[in-house]
Amino acid sequence: MSVKVYERILQLFEAEGISTLFGIPDPNFVHLFHLAEERGWRVVSPHHEESAGFMAEAVSRMTGKPAVCIGTLGPGIANLAGAIMCAKVENSPVIFLGGQRARITEQRVRRGRIQFVQQAGLVEPSVKYSASIEYADQTDEIIREGLRKALSGTPGPVYIEYPAHVIQEELDVPPALPPSAYRLVGQTAGPDKIAEAAALIGAAKQPILLVGHGVHTARAGESVKALADLMACPVIQTSGGTSYIAGLEDRTFPYGFSPSAVEAVVGSDLCVALGTELGEPVHYGRGRHWVENEANRKWVLVEQDPAAIGVNRPVDVPLVGDLRAVVPQLTEALAPRKPVPRLENWIKQDADRLAELAESAPSGRSPVHPARLAVEATKVFPADGIMVRDGGATTIFGWTYSQAKPHDVVWNQNFGHLGTGLPYAVGASVADGGERPVMLVTGDSSFLFHVAELETAARLRLPLVCVVGVDYAWGLEVGVYKRTFGAGSRETGVHWSTETRLDKVAEGFGCHGEYVERDEDIAPAIKRAYASGKPGVVHVVVDPKANSEEMPSYAEFRTWYAEGMQ
Structure with missing residues (x-):
């Protein structure tokens, strides 16, 4: 033709x-x-x-x-x-x-x-x-x-x-x-390696699944769920792999931020790693929480790139192939196991942790404490929704205090590029056909990178609500100034106009706008934004002092940069 x-x-x-x-x-x-x-x-x-x-x-x-x-x-x-x-x-x-x-x-x-x-x-x-x-x-x-x-x-x-x-x-x-x-599709692992991995899983007493970003981007949740059910073990979620797999929400624990995850990692005698590079945020699979039981722990790594095998840590059984093809191979080779000891305790411990955080996040303040913003926004997150994250301090508060367990989370952990949130939210909604509600939780400085894309969202009539924590500053960087030079020091180049109203900006782009100064008003504002039939922006004024000084789990976050940064 x-x-x-x-x-x-x-x-x-x-x-x-x-x-x-x-x-x-x-x-x-x-x-x-x-x-x-x-x-x-x-x-x-x-x-x-x-x-x-x-x-x-x-x-x-x-x-x-x-x-x-x-x-x-x-x-x-x-x-x-x-x-x-x-x-x-x-x-x-x-x-x-x-x-x-x-x-x-x-x-x-x-x-x-x-x-x-x-x-x-x-x-x-x-x-x-x-x-x-x-x-x-x-x-x-x-x-x-x-x-x-x-x-x-x-x-x-x-x-x-x-x-x-x-x-x-x-x-x-x-x-x-x-x-x-014209190209390799659905590459499977060799049957000899599958048999080796199955033998290790069968012999393990305390196995864990380490699930990363690649499971989400490969859309492999269903097959990973089948594997997790057979292994009857906890699922440890990397900070990049924050999408929860349907049916595994209760036994998925965020690495480093959940005591259940830490205990499961420390006590594990086998780690089956899927869709993760074993990079800095999991301490290369050999530092920090992995050290204590290193001598007794075996590793199975599913990895598409053979050149990645053994780079960050030794691997006992590499399974080279597309995880969408390899994981079903593993499930076919396995018999069901008894649940890992303490699994039910870890599930309860993690549920209690989330409930306690929801209760203890400071409330009744105006401006709103950023921990309370994370709780109030995520507790009304739609069960079938797509969550998008952006921002520095806002994301760190979200890691700890989020009450939602979305099946689709989009953010860029590896590169740390601020300003991706609104474009990611638009793209994710376009991919979804505009069917499911989308929530972007972000900080004000990140949101302003590509604020013009509110018009794109309005033009496409996307079911998107942007919850923006506004401290009129680069909050994470303000915290760096304070830790470096002490409280009360000069903070150069990190503050901007306190008169900027993002809800009014949103209205100018044809979107729905809400302005919030009290935590009890956050959830109703989000609900009104979704009900408006337009993309919405909920401008939440947050406490700048708390946003820069009280970031939770920040000491854990800093361990990611142990080499050459701190």
């Missing part, structure tokens, strides 16, 4: 099940945008290319598939840089397409060229693969190579550039191939 290059691009992505596109239409890509909408794609144009990249990343997390984002030539690609780097560190397979001037323009010896820079070199350190389509008939091989690289080993972003003179050329091509015809 004869097609234009831009149509072929869409066909190749459609073969992967991709049907959503983010970006601000580059002159090179206007025909692609137009045709994508005609073919039934969801085409979302935000107000900043970096937002587009974050939105695409959220779609990938929510679907378990690669996502597509387009940047206009020159400044558009420059604007994407933060999102590209975030996708790399967060292991998100996003395909970034860039427009570019015709190659004749690039190769001329000229000065003063408009909207031109050599782009590939800018992004190469932040992607797994970078390529340019120099000839139209390279389209299939380069798009497929991009998808292959994005999804093989540790997932990550790729960059593919289209010069203006190529994208409207004609191609004579066959129908697009299915993924299984």
Whole structure:
């Protein structure tokens, strides 16, 4: 069949099940945008290319598939840089397409060229693969190579550039191939290794499952639930893997922040790790809480990238493959076990912990204590909702005081990029088709990074409520000043206008706005925001002193940076 290059691009992505596109239409890509909408794609144009990249990343997390984002030539690609780097560190397979001037323009010896820079070199350190389509008939091989690289080993972003003179050329091509015809799909582990892992699990007296971010992004919750049921053990949740698996909520304990998790880790004689890099936030699986029983503990690691095996700690049985395929192999090889001793005690202990935190969070204050904000916002979180996190101090308070156990949580723990919250929330809701309620819990400084995307949310009529803790400052950094120089010291560059009303800003974008100064008003304001039928912003004034000085579990958080930071 004869097609234009831009149509072929869409066909190749459609073969992967991709049907959503983010970006601000580059002159090179206007025909692609137009045709994508005609073919039934969801085409979302935000107000900043970096937002587009974050939105695409959220779609990938929510679907378990690669996502597509387009940047206009020159400044558009420059604007994407933060999102590209975030996708790399967060292991998100996003395909970034860039427009570019015709190659004749690039190769001329000229000065003063408009909207031109050599782009590939800018992004190469932040992607797994970078390529340019120099000839139209390279389209299939380069798009497929991009998808292959994005999804093989540790997932990550790729960059593919289209010069203006190529994208409207004609191609004579066959129908697009299915993924299984050109890349490895559903890689399983060897049966010998599965048998070894099953033997270790069968012999263990105190096994644990360590579940990370990759379980959520692979959409593997159901199969992990089956494995956890057979193992009858506690599920230890990394700080990146904060999405709770349906049916495992009561025995999922956050690593480092729950005494139940710490006790289970210390006493474990086997750790089966899924979807985690065993990085700093879990002390590489060998420091802090892991030290005491290290000599008696065996490790099974499910990992897609063979080069990652044994890097951060020794592993007894590596299971190399896609966890969506490997975990079912494990369940087939296992017989049901008796529940791990003390499991019921740990479940009760953790439930009591959450209830005590809800009770003890300071209340009756105005401004609101940030711990009480976390309690009041999350106790009315919809059971079927999608939670998005952003902010520094706000997220730290949320780790400890959150009363919700959502099945979908989106935030970037690895990169720590502030300002992702609102674009993530928009992207997650787009991936969901706008069916489920979405709650963003964030701080004011983070929220302002991409506040213009409130218009995008309003335009798309997304069921999104943004609960914003407002201390009119970079609260986490204020705390750093205080710890470094002492209370009462000068705090340079971390405070902003106390007259800014984010609820009024929201109304200006066509959203619903609420202003709250008392903790008893938080839950009703959130409910009114959802009932409004518009995206909502709940501006909650929080106590700046408490926000900067009373962050819970901060000493635990600082242990993540033991090397070279503190």
